Amino acid sequence: MKKTIYVLTLFILLFTSLQVNAQDILRSKDLSTINVDYLTDSDIAKIDAQLKSNNTTIEQVESMALSKGMSQTEYDKLKSRLNEYAGKSNNNRPKIQENSNDSERKQVKIINEKVKDSANSLIFGSELFDNPTLNFEPDLKLATPMNYMLGPGDELQVSVYGVQEYNASISVSVEGKITIQNVGQISVSGMSVEAATQKIKAAIARVYSTVRSGQSQVSVSLSQIRTIKITVVGGKQPGNYSISSLATVYNALHLAGGPGKNGSYRNIELIRNNKVYKNIDIYRFLTKGDQSDNVSLKENDVIRIPAYSQRVTVEGEVKRPGIFEMKKGETFSDLLNFASGFNEFAYTASVNVVQKTGKEFKVHDINESDFSTYNPQSGDVFKVTKILSRFENRIKIEGAVFRPDYYSYSEGMRISDLITRAEGLKEDAYSKRARIIRLKSDLTTEIVNVDLSAALSGDTNADIQLKREDIVTVYSILDFREEYKVTIDGEVKKPGTYDYFENLTLNDLIAQVGGLTGSASKRVEIARMVKSDVINDADPNRIELMELEIAADNNEQIKNFALKPFDVINIRRIAVYEKPEMITITGAVTYPGKYVLANKKEKVYNIVMRAGGLTSIANLEGMKIKRPIKQEEIEKIENVDLNLSREDTLKEKIKDIKFSTIPINWEKIEKDKNHYSNVTLFPGDEIEVAVYNEGVKVTGNVLLTSEIPYRRGKGFKYYISAVGGVNNKGWKRKAYIIYPNGKADVTKSFLFFRSYPTVEPDSQIVVPEKPETRKMSTGEWVSIGSVLTSLALLIVTAFR
Structure with a gap:
């Protein structure tokens, strides 16, 4: 009987333990009776949720679970089932990108798209609320603020560590209370974190003896911050906003886009419990960085942005021009401080202001002495102008002095003083005369001449006084000398024009130009200019x-x-x-290669004989000369107006031509060495002797580009037919043939008769493409018919 009671008791304890652990595995004191096989999927889901609420994982609680009696086998089973459950949950759940670490304090992310307000961009302070990087969001990574007031929606992390351990995330209920297991409910709403911590410690100490004795410690921190609702009136985007309970006034203003079109930047009201709690002046933050107005917000706070009372405009040479809001009692000096002061080019002696009366505009000048007393009026437009582009004490010296430059002018300054400040005259200075260009009172200029030698020797009459903006020019004797040159040309290494120096000789000049070339002769011709004050008509020589x-x-x-x-x-x-200059011979000769032209009239026959003559496989009809085309010849062709259309590529093809072809008739040359085919060779020529080929190539607009064996007696048509004839673009009557030696022949037509060129072995038949023709439209045919009808009527009328 005792054994039966013991078994029933153990079963009841195990069942109770399973229920407890399924609800909170971290809060149980004894886990030795846990059997993971008896846990349902619902129990696993509750354990997974409890782990997540404590910001922990199953791996992080392993040591704690084992210390409370859970076996390693049961822990491994529990871990496996939790991982399986997490995999199923992730597959059925939309993926959300996490931007923060799980261990960090959490807060609902509030996003508000910023729209650039170009209409109010000139208002000072508007850029503060248009910039998305300036959002004034509270830093959730800071330590828990002890003066933070708790309220419904906050979540506390309560931990007991030491001899006894306890860890839980507890939300503040709508009644403002938290519930701690085995401790009960504690009211914390409206209390600071510091006060709530003391109250929670005292409540836990009544249950946990080790906390009371000091063997265990209690830690309380904010794990999740509540969201509060505030209202913004008068902003660019007014309305109700849900924001962090740590948010401040500037954060709310930024979410609302700042003040509206006519909103004030300097008299914003924070209303709490239907009373004005704080007046916010954004200019204090913008000009001084003072954030004393950036107070924390509370539930149901109202930020009211009234209309501005005074706005003025600052234009011109200030560091930050724009539209500024002024308070009563502020002066132009305060306004200048808002605009960050004058810039480097501002005229600061006085400022022009355009004011508005009840009927019209008026202009007022504010002197520098009145800056601290003048009170700007609403609608004033202050214009800060530039300083004059002139100097009050500038003087200049240029020319043959050691330090030509601008210098400061002082009353009573003389020409000798200025030359002394310029480190004196150079050695080439012309001391008989210097020039002063002076600006007269009517802004016209005059020239004053100075005898420098007398002025520097102490003559006070010559050492005249200078005036502001004088420009003193000291001449150099080198300025009066003509620039002499000599020219050398011909067989020297660097021909050209060179400077002439006294005592320059022919030897000096030849050495200067790098000496003579190897082709220089002993003859030198020198042409010299003729100088004379008398014209001699009898002497026609110019040099x-x-x-x-x-x-x-x-x-x-x-x-x-x-x-x-x-x-x-x-x-x-x-x-x-x-x-020595060379030509090249290639192809069917005994010794192909390069050969030097032995004389100025070296002929084709001589070179072929020097190359050992033609071989047995040479094609006598296939000899030609390829002659390089010089660049200047191509340029001449390009400069000829060929009246081509834009689509024509002829000019581009001309640029690609590198050689011209000269046909050679070897049989004629062998019979007569004076035959015209035996041409004189030029340096760079290439003689090509083709190897005998019994095929005929047919290319162009034919059905099959091919090479047909040559058949004696067969004509032009035979070879075109052999490749299938011409295609639909082929122009048969304009077909031509290219012979092995480079000659070409075309198809000729007379009336209805057509004669085709003779076909030779190794020749090439080319069928060109028909030119594109445009068919006349119906309208063009109608126009032609109308013209013909009109002509017929005229003829009939004329013969009546």
Whole structure:
């Protein structure tokens, strides 16, 4: 009987333990009786929710669960079932991006899209509420504020640690109470966190003896902050806002977009319990960084933004122009402080203000001495102008002094004083005369001449007094000298025009230009200008020519000839000076390669013979010369107006042409060496001797581009037919043939007869594309019919 009672008692305890642990596994003192297999899915869901409410995971409570008697096997089963449940929950739940750490204090995220207010952008302070980066949100990572007043919706993290352990997240109910297991309900609404902490500690100490004895400690902190409702009236986006209970006035103003179009920035009212609790002046924050007005908000607070009383405008040379709100008693100095003061170019002696009367505008000038006493009126427009673009004490010296520049002018200053400040005259200074350009009282200029030598020697009459804005010019004797040049051309390394110096000789100039080239002859021609005060009609010579002889192999001449300004020297080229130049022969010759032109009239026949003659596989009809086209020849062709359309690519094709082709008739050359095909070769030419090929290529607008074996006696049509004929774009009557030696022949037509060119082995037949033609529209046909009808009527009328 005793055993039966013991079993029943153990079963009841186990069942009770399962129910308790399913509700709060962290609060149980003994977990040794836990059997995870008996837990339902609902129990697992409750355990998962309890872990999440405490901001913990199953891994973090492992040591605590084992210390309270849970076996490692049961813990592993519980962990496995929790992971399975979490996987199922995540699959059935929409994914939300978490922006904060789970261990941080939480608050409902409030997002308000900012819209740039361009209409009020000039109002001082409006940029504070248009910038999304300035949101004045409370920092949730700070330590728990001890003066924070608790209310319904807050959540406290209550922990007992030491000998006894307890941890729970407890929400403040709508009645303002929290409920702690085994302790009961505690009223905390309206209390500060510090006061609530003391009250909670005292309540727990009555239940937990170790807290009372000091063996365990109690910690209370805010884990989630409640949301309060406030009202903003008079903002750009007025209305009711749900914000953090830690939020301040500036945070609420930012959410509402700041004051409206006519809203005040300096007399904002915070109304609490139907009374004005605080007057907020945003200018204190903007000008001084003073946040004394940025007080915390409470439930049902009202922020009222009344209409402004006075606004003025500041334009021109201040650091922050715009529209500013003024209070009674504030002066222009205060306004200048709001605008961050004058900038570097402001005229500060007085400020112009345009005022509004009841009927019209009026202008008033505020002197600098009145800045601290003048009270701006609503609607005033202050205009700060620039300083004048002139100097009150500037003077300038330029020319042949060591330090030409602007200097400060003082009353009684003389020309000698200025030259002394400019470190004196240079060695090349012209001391007989200096010039002063002076600005007269009527703003016209005059020139005053100065004898520098007399002024610097102590003559007070010559050492005249200077005036503000004088420009003193000291001349240099080098300014009066002509710039002499000499020119050298011909067989020197660096021909050109060079400066002339006294005692310059031909040897000096040849050394300066890098010496003579290897093709220089001993003949030198020097042309010298003729100078005379008398015109001699009998002498037609414009220059004087001189012939000299030099040693071409030595840059130094026997007689060192002295040059004069503007001489032109020509070093002549020796009569015979030809560097070896080459041509190339390729193809079916015995020794292809490069060959030097032995004489100026080297012919094709000579080069072929020097190359060992033609081989047995050479195509006698396939010899040609490829001659490089010079760049200047291409430029000449491009400069010719060919009257081409924009779509025509002929000019682009011309640029791609690198060679011109010269056909060669070798059979004629062998019979007659003077035949025109035996052309004279130029440097860079390439002789191509084709290998005999018995095929005929057919390309262009044909059905099949191919090479057809040559058949004696077969004509042009045969080869076109052999590739399937022309396609729908082919222009058969304009087909042409290119022979192996580069010659070409076209199809000829006379009346209804058409003759095609002869086909030779290794030739190429090309069928071009038909030009695009535009069909006439119905309207064009009608127009032509109308013209013909009119002509017929005229003819009939004429013959009546």
